[in-house]
Amino acid sequence: MSQEEKLKEFERKIESGEKIEPKDWMPENYRKQLIRMMSQHAHSEIVGMLPEGNWITRAPSLRRKLGLLAKVQDEAGHGLYLYSATETLGVDRSELIENLHNGKAKYSSIFNYPTLTWADIGLIGWLVDGAAIINQTMLAKSSYGPYSRALIRICKEENFHKKQGYEIVSKLAGGTKKQKEMVQEAFNRWWWPTLMMFGPPDKDSPNSAELMKWKVKLNSNDDLRQRFVNLTVPQAIAVDLKVPDPDLKYNEETGNWEFGEINWEEFWNVVKGNGPLNKERLKVRNDAHDRGAWVREAAEAYASKHSSLN
Amino acid sequence: MKDSQHKLWEVFVQAKTGAPHEHAGSVHAADSEIALQNARDVFSRRNEAVSLWVVPSDQIVASTPEDEGPFFDPANDKIYRHPKFYSVPKGVRM
Ligand SMILES: [Fe+2]
């Protein structure tokens, strides 16, 4: 088959909704875009453990501690599913991890914000996992087989993440005056960065058009963001929290909750590495990796000793 | 020294007895014992498996997509392998 015929066949598959599998021919840019996007996604799961891990030892009850531990463990699993799916594209995991650790690769900017109070843990589960669910439900239909399969697995686990978060939020919101203030304050801090999680507006999203053409993504950033707002505002109202947006209003005609201007300057600033905790997150990751080096070495030594005995 | 991520193992999960083992993904591990433990931690945190297989990824021999035509083709012209090819007297239930 000529290149042209291969491309035609590839496009036919995408068009008809067939999945692309690792050994299938694919345009170089499809492969590149997937490696970039999937490894970013994997890194986000891994770095995403840090803001929540920060509170495990200080969880207010055993019930909360169990839930949080299980959730953080799931996120480690999500990272591993996604690294494994990315490796099917012919990259090595050590290369991906190295790019995370030296700052070349990106991860979701939301994890560069601090978790200042226990209420933040509720907000992360409710909002950040809530936003991730919307994004990942779309990606579970992605055209690349291994990515789609990893996400189907992930989506099954995410609902518990969101629910445990919302439970924390609703208990605090219905608690003492101090608890209510704490959760409202945390909501005020997390709301806007969560809306930014869906990425820049479609007109400023450099990769979006290509990703949608190849059905890696099926919806635009703005569509997903609107879906999230429509779903979340009633949940805020239900627990009597005020969405920190004076321009928020319901549009009877479209059924959409219209929201105010997002501060994209802040978004790009955090993406570029100037968020509150960019440096801290990378340092913690690197330190943990370095401290684990002796374990990896010991495992290798043990394995080679035993295989030479056999 | 370049950091080792250990070798790659493919993981197959049997969801319940009687079901086939299905490919679930892969894990990195220095040896088969750790590979099996990692596979359990990664792919069965909620009773998703009653049995697990781990296989060194480089031990799997796979057909290639280019084979799709010539490699699988012979079956297409052997319609006599399908029940439709045969006829039976009208009214007889098979
Ligand atoms: Fe996750």
Ligand SMILES: [Fe+2]
């Ligand atoms: Fe999650």
